[in-house]
């Protein structure tokens with residue numbers, strides 16, 4: 001699969017293809033997308049392109065390296081795991097990654113580290129050090145729903161590619177539904193949440209769009225918590241005031257998982273029931 005097959009014919013796809021084919025891939029790449037699973041797939045393709053054995057177009061998709069990367073079994077491609085039940089990658093995990101990045105690759109000429117989870121500011125500061133003086137033949141790929149969640153210093157050391165989502169048209173109904181859900185989330189009673197999500201059961205497209213907006217709301221709520229600024233919409237402020245940071249990160253995760261389930265064509269009744277139960281659980285961790 002080429003980048004334009006994955007991402008559609010956009011500027012980012014063109015640039016990635018040119019950089020891959022000319023073997024000029026940067027050592028740090030940020031993929032920004034509202035669609036978290038698209039960003040992960042792009043990261044895997046980029047890792048494949050970086051380690052591909054082909055002399056021609058990369059990733060070729062047929063060499064042993066490409067197949068291993070796509071199969072998730074390449075010994076020189078790492079996903080930085082967030083440990084200890086946390087939802088954001090901390091400074092410990094990043095330091096471990098940095099130490100590991102100086103060790104020689106197992107079989108490929110280089111190594112790739114992929115960071116899919118949100119990172120704490122401390123973790124990003126630690127990451128910054130290695131981005132300033134990266135080891136040779138190592139690539140770091142970061143995915144994010146919103147690049148503004150990353151420190152400016154990290155962004156300035158990385159190549160940013162905004163992918164997918166831009167030409168998605170979000171209906172007013174989806175936006176209104178997301179607002180209703182966002183207002184229901186911090187409430188202790190179940191009825192508002194059940195009411196707000198009930199319209200989704202019969203409408204797959206509406207659900208898809210609503211989840212995208214909900215993901216953005218979580219990001220905004222986190223941003224507000226982090227920056228402490230006012231001037232956000234009431235439903236964002238409601239989430240950011242009533243929920244702990246961890247809960248918002250969990251919620252964001254729940255929304256991403258629901259998007260993934262939706263993309264696998266799961267049963268809508270099951271999906272919406274799952275969504276409500278998991279929103280409830282993420283929310284209740286705030287009151288513990």
Ligand SMILES: [Zn+2]
Pocket residue numbers: 051052053054059060061062063064065066067
């Ligand atoms: Zn290949």
